[in-house]
Amino acid sequence: TNRKPVATEALVEGLQAADVAGQLLVGYPILASPDGSYAVDALLISPRHGLVCFDLVEGQDLDNYEDRQDIAATRLEARLLPHKELVVRRKLAVEIRTVTFAPARSNVPATDHEYVVVARHDLPQAMEHLASQPIDQDLYDAALSAIQSITAIRRPKGARKVSNPQ
16 A cells, blocks of 8 residues: 555546556555665556556655656666566567646646646546557566566575584
8 A cells, every 4th residue: 555545546436437448556666765665656567558657656745756756757667677588679569658647737738749648537538548559468468467576585605503402
């Protein structure tokens, strides 16, 4: 889970109303970063929509949404790049798209296609626009598997020795 319950509930309701199929992961994956761990607010993995990272906003404040979108996308990309089944010519075979979802706002600033911001009533239209680049079932399965993998668990550096077996 994440610390944005109102926006999360609005996102789930909005995706259901827009009849979006796929897996919605909330507060997951937790990605390693130089500053410690980082959890994506919500991540949609969908055959019709590909990978969509949601930056959830609990109130009216959109400050630094471009930075938050960049961080989520680059950290997710870094986690997926080691999975050869997701890479074609050193690039991810599936595009990571980001959306800042601000359900409490009645209007949002005009944004470009790279930094999308939507209010509650704009979500169905935004999802329809994101459906323009579907991914095939094999790529969907590979992306879902890679995201759900537990590769971040540290392995021991060496064998442990028992100093006193008694």
